[in-house]
Amino acid sequence: MGTGEAGAGESPAAAEGEPSLRVEDLAYAYPDGTQALFGVNLTIARGERVALLGPNGAGKTTLVMHLNGILMPGHGSVTVAGLPVREDTLQEVRRRVGLVFQDPDDQLFMPTVREDVAFGPANMGVRGEELDRRVRRALERVGMLDAIDRPPHHLSFGQRRRVAVATVLAMEPEILVLDEPSSNLDPASRRELAEILRGLDVTVLMVTHDLPYALELCERSLILSGGVIVADGPTREILADAELLAAHRLELPFGFAVPGSTSLPDLHAM
Amino acid sequence: MGAGHHHTLHRPGDTPVHRLPPQCKLAAVAAFAIVVVATPRTAVWAFAAYAALLAAVAAIARIPPGFVLRRMAIEIPFVLFAFALPVIGLGERVEVAGLSLSVEGLWAAWNILAKATLGVVASILLAATTEPRLILVGARRLRLPPLLVQIAMFMLRYLDVILDEMRRMRVARESRGFVARDLRAAPVLARSAGALFIRSYERGERVHLAMLSRGYTGSMPVLDDRPVPAAAWAAALSLPAAAAVAAALAWTLG
Amino acid sequence: MHVPDGFFTAAVSVSAGVVAAAGMAYCLRGARRELDDRAAPMAGLVAAFIFAAQMLNFPVAAGTSGHLLGGALAAVLVGPYTAVLAVAVVLIVQAFLFADGGLTALGINITLMAIVTAVVGWAVFRLVVRALPRGRPAITAASFVAALVSVPASALVFTLLFWIGGTAPIEVGTVALAMGGVHLLIGIGEGLITALTVSAVLAVRPDLVYGARGLTAPLELRNPDGTTRLAEPSAPAAAPAAASARKGGFAPFALAGLAASLVLAGVVSFYASGDPDGLERVAADHGLDAGEQEHGLGDSPLADYGVAGVADERLSVGLSGIIGVGVTVAAGGALFYAVRRRTRDEVGASGTRTGSADGPDRARA
Numbered sequence: 001m002g003t004g005e006a007g008a009g010e011s012p013a014a015a016e017g018e019p020s021l022r023v024e025d026l027a028y029a030y031p032d033g034t035q036a037l038f039g040v041n042l043t044i045a046r047g048e049r050v051a052l053l054g055p056n057g058a059g060k061t062t063l064v065m066h067l068n069g070i071l072m073p074g075h076g077s078v079t080v081a082g083l084p085v086r087e088d089t090l091q092e093v094r095r096r097v098g099l100v101f102q103d104p105d106d107q108l109f110m111p112t113v114r115e116d117v118a119f120g121p122a123n124m125g126v127r128g129e130e131l132d133r134r135v136r137r138a139l140e141r142v143g144m145l146d147a148i149d150r151p152p153h154h155l156s157f158g159q160r161r162r163v164a165v166a167t168v169l170a171m172e173p174e175i176l177v178l179d180e181p182s183s184n185l186d187p188a189s190r191r192e193l194a195e196i197l198r199g200l201d202v203t204v205l206m207v208t209h210d211l212p213y214a215l216e217l218c219e220r221s222l223i224l225s226g227g228v229i230v231a232d233g234p235t236r237e238i239l240a241d242a243e244l245l246a247a248h249r250l251e252l253p254f255g256f257a258v259p260g261s262t263s264l265p266d267l268h269a270m
Numbered sequence: 271m272g273a274g275h276h277h278t279l280h281r282p283g284d285t286p287v288h289r290l291p292p293q294c295k296l297a298a299v300a301a302f303a304i305v306v307v308a309t310p311r312t313a314v315w316a317f318a319a320y321a322a323l324l325a326a327v328a329a330i331a332r333i334p335p336g337f338v339l340r341r342m343a344i345e346i347p348f349v350l351f352a353f354a355l356p357v358i359g360l361g362e363r364v365e366v367a368g369l370s371l372s373v374e375g376l377w378a379a380w381n382i383l384a385k386a387t388l389g390v391v392a393s394i395l396l397a398a399t400t401e402p403r404l405i406l407v408g409a410r411r412l413r414l415p416p417l418l419v420q421i422a423m424f425m426l427r428y429l430d431v432i433l434d435e436m437r438r439m440r441v442a443r444e445s446r447g448f449v450a451r452d453l454r455a456a457p458v459l460a461r462s463a464g465a466l467f468i469r470s471y472e473r474g475e476r477v478h479l480a481m482l483s484r485g486y487t488g489s490m491p492v493l494d495d496r497p498v499p500a501a502a503w504a505a506a507l508s509l510p511a512a513a514a515v516a517a518a519l520a521w522t523l524g
Numbered sequence: 525m526h527v528p529d530g531f532f533t534a535a536v537s538v539s540a541g542v543v544a545a546a547g548m549a550y551c552l553r554g555a556r557r558e559l560d561d562r563a564a565p566m567a568g569l570v571a572a573f574i575f576a577a578q579m580l581n582f583p584v585a586a587g588t589s590g591h592l593l594g595g596a597l598a599a600v601l602v603g604p605y606t607a608v609l610a611v612a613v614v615l616i617v618q619a620f621l622f623a624d625g626g627l628t629a630l631g632i633n634i635t636l637m638a639i640v641t642a643v644v645g646w647a648v649f650r651l652v653v654r655a656l657p658r659g660r661p662a663i664t665a666a667s668f669v670a671a672l673v674s675v676p677a678s679a680l681v682f683t684l685l686f687w688i689g690g691t692a693p694i695e696v697g698t699v700a701l702a703m704g705g706v707h708l709l710i711g712i713g714e715g716l717i718t719a720l721t722v723s724a725v726l727a728v729r730p731d732l733v734y735g736a737r738g739l740t741a742p743l744e745l746r747n748p749d750g751t752t753r754l755a756e757p758s759a760p761a762a763a764p765a766a767a768s769a770r771k772g773g774f775a776p777f778a779l780a781g782l783a784a785s786l787v788l789a790g791v792v793s794f795y796a797s798g799d800p801d802g803l804e805r806v807a808a809d810h811g812l813d814a815g816e817q818e819h820g821l822g823d824s825p826l827a828d829y830g831v832a833g834v835a836d837e838r839l840s841v842g843l844s845g846i847i848g849v850g851v852t853v854a855a856g857g858a859l860f861y862a863v864r865r866r867t868r869d870e871v872g873a874s875g876t877r878t879g880s881a882d883g884p885d886r887a888r889a
Contacts, residue, residue, distance in 0.1 A: 025745065027743045027745050028743070031729055031730055032728065032729070032730065035743060035744055038744060038745055038752075039745040039746050039747070070483065074743040075743050075745065091485060091487065094482070094483055094484065097483075098483075101479070101480055101483075106476040106477050106479075107480040109480070109481070119484055119486075120484035123485035123486055123487065124485055167484060168484070171484065171485065226746075279621060279622065299620070299627070300627060303529065303626070304628055306529065307530060307534070307537070307626070307628040308534065311530075375692075378691055378692045381530050382528065382529075382531055382691070384530070385528075385529040385530030386528035386529045386530055386531075386626055389528065389626045389628070390528075393619065393620055393621065393622070393627070396620065396621070397620070402621070405620070405621065415552055417555065417556070418548075418612075420564040420568070421564050421567040421571060421609055421613045422568070422571075422613050423568065424565045424567070424571075425567075425568040425569075425571040425572045425610075425613055425614070425617065426568075426617075427568065427572075428568055428569045428571075428572035428573075429575060431572075432572050432573060433576055463573075463717060463721045463724070464722075464723065464724020464725050464728075466573070467569075467573055467601075467721060467725055467732075468724070468725055468728050468729050468732070470572070471569055471732060474565065474569060475565075478565045
């Protein structure tokens, strides 16, 4: 599985000179006082596809909301392609970080697909023919161009999920951050989405419980548990380490085995 | 017509009035109200003329009289107050049907009733012929402060959410035998008010976060800025203009 | 109670309109600083909440009912500037779409129900909070008192405006009594609803209560080796710089607004006085003023729109308009000023600072 190349023969990291995302010592507490993140550190290079794994309540969604400034850290910093996330840089940060939430219905709030996909670039000042071109191109990349004038609530869940991705792609982001992209998708939609993601040339950070999906699409994985990163390495290795997974309430699906794992699944045990 | 809207104020239709751009209608109604209020109360014929003008608009917009009358119920508290004025008012008194009524009070009651009623009917006609979303568009085109228009937009969105939740909570309360009868009901109502606020906030928050993530800065991007034809303005402003003629006559002729 | 068209004279309506517009303009700037990009949705939520709540009448006693005004509640939840805007939007929408409140009485309605309640509510809230020990119970108690006081305050201003320029011939004493009595009772209901709502929101989402900022604890950081340290908050809680910038900008703005209101009131009140009171003109024209009766507001020093003792009619009428506006603006301005100073002082006293996060005390085994 390849990392997306920025240009023919050119190393993407060298071209940019900056990682797509750098998070340093990030700490945060919820409004009612409960602390969620206790000092998160991670770096993602341009073109990588990385999975963010972890048990429920680990703070994955909370962490993700810091990446485009929806939440501001109580301590620490987030930097996107060299640009620190601050009150005064939010507009550009939100162009660079394309955040796709778990529930597509939270993201599709306009009367037609066209208007939803146009919303992002329009906020950035794009108008007229250029706007139209971007909308069409984004929908093409997710295979939903023929739905352009339909109301979103007439589409199937999987289609809405794809349109939600398009709404963010139209802004031409630096890094695409997806929260549980495969949840509630039927197998065919799951596969279609995987093909789409593989074909994109942006950096990808994917929050997911779907370990096989992570293995299929992301060459590197992080585990967030107890508000800090406890593992960071090739997906294959992490998923093959049954003890590590068990320590953080992660499990492979029944019957699934990673080639080269330290233990074979016992199909007869509970 | 609008998904999930409880607004029974809007009566969908395709009449010339419905088709007028919203900013023209807003300006027309506001101007009309000012003209009405500035008219001396003694020129009773002028008020009759205003009523006739509004009736004409209602006819063009195919709004049935019953529709308007039902929504005028909002005026009732002040109607009652207005009727009380001749009785409790001071000054010179006159005998009417056996009752001693204050002359000044009668005029004051007439003043309030006439002007308030005309204002109410104009507003009802505006709301009946214009979708709420379009009214906000009209407000923005009239160069009202964008923050205010945005607040109004969010208010309309949240209103649906809140009224929905309120209904559910009331059903739940009443199913358990609780009906608000006097001041002692306040604590129960207020506790559910807090929960209502939070639940509505959280439902709206997710959509708002999604909007923020796509660069929303507080005003919806205007994609459709077609200039409004002068004919539309002329049509809309014909209402206050005609009223102004009547008012001018009322002033000069006494 | 939403005032309809025709209830107040043109002079008072227009002056109140100017006050309302000036107040809202000032609040538009302040609201951005209060809540930045959350201002619009939070204000919209509060507005929707108040709108819905105002549709519910709560029984006050013996067949009378009142409804929530909401200015104080809004001020505690989203801050005074945003609160004024939220309630103003409710009133504007009610006037245009729901025919609740006259279009020409918007200035009066906004002044009474948005500006007076929110400003008085916030001022009282801050006073009470400072007098009590820090914590959630103090905020709840302060909300109750603030809401309770805001309602009769609004009624008081209504009575004042009515005394100056109401078109109905009722004894001011009667009005004052009726308004005062009912609104005291409504104030109790308002206080209860406000306090309970604020306490319920405080318990679950204290970040949604503007009046409760500064009650947060320092963050803990976990090092890779399992040890912990405390963090110094990196984002400043409020912006004292913004407050002082505001001070510079307010004075000339306020003076201009005041001057405009006074000129308008003075000029308009002269020309308007002869007009809406058609009865008087008719009487004068037809020589009936020989037996002219006392105007209903005869005991007011501003009776007949003239100030007693000033001979020249134009000057007299103009003066009364100016005095009327002056009183309202002075009261509003004083309240705003008081609120601004307190808010600025509170900013300095927020939160405790813990030891430095990096450096010597990294590891606490």
